[in-house]
Amino acid sequence: MDINETILSVDGLRTYFHTEDGVVKAVDGISFELKKGETLGIVGESGSGKSVTNLSVMRLIPEPPGKIAGGSVTFDGIDVLALPIDEVRKIRGRRIAMIFQDPMTSLNPFLKVSKQLMEVTELHLGHTKPQARAHALKMLKLVGIPDAEKRLDEYPHEFSGGMRQRVMIAMALSCDPELLIADEPTTALDVTIQAQILELIKDLKARMGTSVILITHDLGVVAGMTDKIIVMYAGKVFEQAPTSQLFSTPANPYTKGLLRSVPDPAHEQGQPLYQIPGLPPDVAHLTDGCPFAERCDWVEEICRREFPPFVEVADGHHSLCHFARRVYEDSKPEIFGDM
Amino acid sequence: MEESGNNLISLHDLQVHYRSGGGLFSASKTVKAVDGVSLDIRRGETLGLVGESGCGKSTLGKAILRLTEPTGGKVLYNGKNLALLSRSLMREQRKHLQMVFQDPYASLDPRMTVGNIIGEPIRTFGLVNGSVEQRVQELMETVGLSRRFVKRYPHEFSGGQRQRIGIARALAVDPEFIVADEPISALDVSIQAQIMNLLERLQAEKNLTYLFISHDLRAVRHLSDRVAVMYLGRIVEVADGREVYRDPLMPYTQALISAVPLPDPELESKRERIILTGDVPSPIDPPRGCHFHTRCRYAIAECAEVSPKLVEIKPRHYAACVRISGDHPNIEQNAAENLGVVSV
Numbered sequence: 001m002d003i004n005e006t007i008l009s010v011d012g013l014r015t016y017f018h019t020e021d022g023v024v025k026a027v028d029g030i031s032f033e034l035k036k037g038e039t040l041g042i043v044g045e046s047g048s049g050k051s052v053t054n055l056s057v058m059r060l061i062p063e064p065p066g067k068i069a070g071g072s073v074t075f076d077g078i079d080v081l082a083l084p085i086d087e088v089r090k091i092r093g094r095r096i097a098m099i100f101q102d103p104m105t106s107l108n109p110f111l112k113v114s115k116q117l118m119e120v121t122e123l124h125l126g127h128t129k130p131q132a133r134a135h136a137l138k139m140l141k142l143v144g145i146p147d148a149e150k151r152l153d154e155y156p157h158e159f160s161g162g163m164r165q166r167v168m169i170a171m172a173l174s175c176d177p178e179l180l181i182a183d184e185p186t187t188a189l190d191v192t193i194q195a196q197i198l199e200l201i202k203d204l205k206a207r208m209g210t211s212v213i214l215i216t217h218d219l220g221v222v223a224g225m226t227d228k229i230i231v232m233y234a235g236k237v238f239e240q241a242p243t244s245q246l247f248s249t250p251a252n253p254y255t256k257g258l259l260r261s262v263p264d265p266a267h268e269q270g271q272p273l274y275q276i277p278g279l280p281p282d283v284a285h286l287t288d289g290c291p292f293a294e295r296c297d298w299v300e301e302i303c304r305r306e307f308p309p310f311v312e313v314a315d316g317h318h319s320l321c322h323f324a325r326r327v328y329e330d331s332k333p334e335i336f337g338d339m
Numbered sequence: 340m341e342e343s344g345n346n347l348i349s350l351h352d353l354q355v356h357y358r359s360g361g362g363l364f365s366a367s368k369t370v371k372a373v374d375g376v377s378l379d380i381r382r383g384e385t386l387g388l389v390g391e392s393g394c395g396k397s398t399l400g401k402a403i404l405r406l407t408e409p410t411g412g413k414v415l416y417n418g419k420n421l422a423l424l425s426r427s428l429m430r431e432q433r434k435h436l437q438m439v440f441q442d443p444y445a446s447l448d449p450r451m452t453v454g455n456i457i458g459e460p461i462r463t464f465g466l467v468n469g470s471v472e473q474r475v476q477e478l479m480e481t482v483g484l485s486r487r488f489v490k491r492y493p494h495e496f497s498g499g500q501r502q503r504i505g506i507a508r509a510l511a512v513d514p515e516f517i518v519a520d521e522p523i524s525a526l527d528v529s530i531q532a533q534i535m536n537l538l539e540r541l542q543a544e545k546n547l548t549y550l551f552i553s554h555d556l557r558a559v560r561h562l563s564d565r566v567a568v569m570y571l572g573r574i575v576e577v578a579d580g581r582e583v584y585r586d587p588l589m590p591y592t593q594a595l596i597s598a599v600p601l602p603d604p605e606l607e608s609k610r611e612r613i614i615l616t617g618d619v620p621s622p623i624d625p626p627r628g629c630h631f632h633t634r635c636r637y638a639i640a641e642c643a644e645v646s647p648k649l650v651e652i653k654p655r656h657y658a659a660c661v662r663i664s665g666d667h668p669n670i671e672q673n674a675a676e677n678l679g680v681v682s683v
Contacts, residue, residue, distance in 0.1 A: 045527035146617075160618045161392075190391035190554060192615045195598035199614055217528055220557075220600030224607030244604050261532035262602050263561035272539060273561060275532040279497050295529075 006074075007178055007211045008034040008057070013071035015049075015056045018064060022284045026052040028235040029071070034179070039205065039212040041222030041243070043258075044232035047280055050215050053232070054181050058096065059088045076178065094124040097172035099165070101184040106168060107156040113140075113167055114152040120174045139170035143200060162193035166200065173204060180205075183215045198225060219262055223247060228316070231255050234281055234291035237310070241317040251311075251319035251328035253298045290322070298323050347416065347516055347548045348380040348403060354411035355395070355402045359623055368623050372398040374572030375412070377649070380516070385542065385549040387563030387580065389556055389595070391619050395572045396552050400518040403550070404436050405429050416516075434464050437509035441521035443501035447493040453479070453504055454489040460511045478507040482537060499530035506537065510545070518550045523558060535562055556599045560584055568592045571622055571630040574649060578656040588658040590670055591631050629660070637662055637674045650682055 015027040027049040034040050044050040055061050057073050059080065073080040075096065080088065100106050108116060117136035121127040127135060133152075140148040143166040156164060165185060172180060182201065186194035202225065205212055214225055222229055222243065229246045231239040231254065239252040250256045260274035278295040290296070293303040302322050311324035321327060355373040372395040380386045390396045401407040403414055405421060414421040421432060440446040447456055458475045460466075476486040482503040493501055502522060509517055519538065523531040535558060541547060553559050559566055559580075566583045568576040568591065576589045587593045597613040615634050620626055626633045632642035639662070647659040652668050660670065664682035667673050673681065 045529060162618055190619070191556065191598040192391060192594055193618065194600075195612055195614055196616075198600070199612070218600065219528075219602040223602050223604045224600055224610075247602065247604050258528055259602060261529055263535075263557045264602065272536050273532045275536055276529040277533075279499065279530075280527070 005036050006033050007036045007076055008213075009072075009074045010053070010057065011072045011074070013053065013056055013073065014069040015052050015061055015066060016069045017066045019284065024284045025235050025286070026066075026283065027056060030230075030232075030235075030237055031071075032230055032237070032240065034211055034213065036178070036211055037205075037209050038228070039214060039226045041226035041229040042213060042215045042232060043217065043219060043222055043229060045217055045280060047234075047283060048232040049235040049283075050232050051183055054098075054183060054213060054215060058092055058098065058181070059083075059085065090124075093120060093177075094175045095177050096179045096181065097175070097177040098181045098183065099168045099172050099185050101187050104156060104161075104164060107164065109156055112153050112155055113159070117152075117167075117171055117174060120171055124175045135174065136170075139174055140167070142173075142204070143167070143170045144196075145170075161189055162196060165189065165193075165197055169197075169200065169204070173208065173210070176208060177210060179211045179213070181213045181215070184217070185214075186221065187216070187218075194221075201225070219247075219258060231258070234283055234286065236291065236320060237318075238292070238321075239317075239319045241314075245314065245317050248333070249314075249317075249328060249331040251313045251317060251324050251331065252321050253296045253323075253327055254292050255319075256327065256331065257295075257297070290320075298327060345381045346379040347382045348550075349415040350376050350378045350403070350412065351415065352377055352412040353399070353402060353409055353414060353422075355398050355407055356410045370623050371572045371625065372622060373402055373409075374625075376569075376572075376574050378567060378574055378577070380548060380550060381565075383542075383546055383548055384564040385551050385562050387559035387566040388550060388552045388569060389554065389559050389566060390569035391554060391595075393571075393619055393622060394569045395622065396569050397520050399569070400438070400520050400550055400552050404433070404438055404518060406438065434460075434466070434512040435515045437512065437514040437517050439502075439505050439509050439517060439519045439522045442525055443498065443505040444493060446505060447501060447508075449493050452490050452492060453484075453496075456493070456504060457507045457511055460508060464512055466512060474511070478511055481510065481541070482507045483533075497530075498526050499533060502526060502534050503537070506534075506541070510541065513545075514547070516548045516550075518552065520552045521554070522551075524553065524555065531558065538562065556596060568595065571620065571625050573630060573659065575631065575660075576656075576658045577649065578653075582653075582656055586653075586656075588652055588656065588663055588668060588670065589631075589660055590635050590637050637670050639679060641680050645680070647682075 011031050013027055013030045017024040017026055030053055042050045056068055061068060068081060114136055118132035121132045121135050137148055137152055140152060145151055145163060145166055159167060186197050214222060216222055226243050228242045230237050233254050239255045250259060257276040261276060263273055276295050281291045288307060289304040290308045293299050308320050308322045310318050310320050312318050313324050313328040353373055353376045357370050358367045359370045360367055376399060388396050398407055402409045409422045454475050457478055458471045461471050461474055479486050484503050523534050551562050563580045566580050567574050570591050576592045584596060587596055594613040594615045601607055617634050620633060628643040628645055629647050632638040641661055645661050647661045649657045649659045652658050652663055652665055661680045661682060662673050663670050667678060667681045
């Protein structure tokens, strides 16, 4: 297997929702590539389109009111958007798996965990019942559920939040998928449990070579977990960069603002926190200009008038901003110090 | 445990126990949500209260205001024990003691206009000489809401704006003390910073005292003068905010701080993270002795027997662990040297 092979490529994806309030362009022209074994972080606030992007990739957008209005999704050479839905179902859960924020809503409360885990491999891998049961047990042990033999026949409500998320991960990885999409997998969990789950995902990824898309609002979570990051705002990719570059030299005012507004316990306190003023825009009523203009420190007249270009400021590092280069230069550390 | 003159609120062995379950064939059990908490909150400070879900931090906050009834112990406010006041006398005190909730949507009546929501406590307590409307508009400006919104309903606002409404309502009675229970957890990152700055500005302008309850250690670190760490109904460590993060004494606090992901890939790659095994045990049947011993990597046999008391280990730095003392404050070192119980 070629290590540089692209597993997923999304090009110009547009997903619109037709509502009474007008057309909501939830995702509007998103492009990215994921190589085998890579982890991509998608960061954004509520309504930025980060979840809709991935639901579109999985063909899980409810139609109507939603509609994939354009673009392409290519998974391992397969044009996912053109595939009949039956064929998509064969990929979903088998080759692409997902875990969501709240495992309780993704597990069936009436079925034992064993039954739910076994269904997956009976369906996708053609396991017999005994095979599926043995495999389910192996998976529960793999994700670190203590006393797995006993817990296999319990119901979801008998598990704690962190343990349920482990069950979800066990289920998602049952068929050894090539791509795992994790949508806010730790947001509902406490910090000590979050640390356990993130460690588990990292460890399993290293062992199984799975490619991962990690969707989160928490810049801390992506910092230690990903190879590259996409920052989304109002349905658009605002910045895209290798992880270390995004944090060291952000080239978009929105990313810069987000980074500065997180209190950093490693540093001393004292000053008021930097705050991005105002509120995120209503995506049903966007203007022609930059959707971030009203909240931006760098705003000039052109920003309100013209939609910004997607500028490549360094190799693999893009920013959607009229002043991307200036913002990027501004972020660079002063190597020579004060003269 | 401190000089009392500076304390606005003093908790003495505060308890909130409830009965849980109990059917035809099973005995009811006691949930010790708050299990003997003694804590001082000083005038003008922000005391941060951190802990994981189910540790009792929200119950503690509510018990101070008697929104949940304490089942034992004292809540001293200006020397009065709030726990003993009659309901009507307690109601009277509420104009000094207010609460801001996590989910501003659930705590605002959807059928009332913003003007009425903020104005209601003013009318209830008959607090204003001039017009209530004018006072409401002043409050709205104080928290950064346009006064044009006075006739709108809660659903017309975003999460951050609703939290501003909740804060304005709490401020309407001109309180001295505010319990802020996870006020930013439901908000987006860019909005969290706005609300934290608002809380800090109001504190400076109105000389407020806060109990800031949160599971978000980054936010607590930023806002708090002192921090109390809670685990299964008990306070396990108290110190100045800076001190708690620089030199956490308790193994639980150490793990909690180490679990917070930092927005810095370089630091993240170098960090040795302490991963706690297992979940928070149920408060229905907490482990005997030190509640944390089931997850503690330094636990010894005595930890399952003795309930540790909160002891001043370093100046103004308290911790509840039998394996550390003033002479031996470093648990890792104590464990390496095989020291057993050093304080009881």
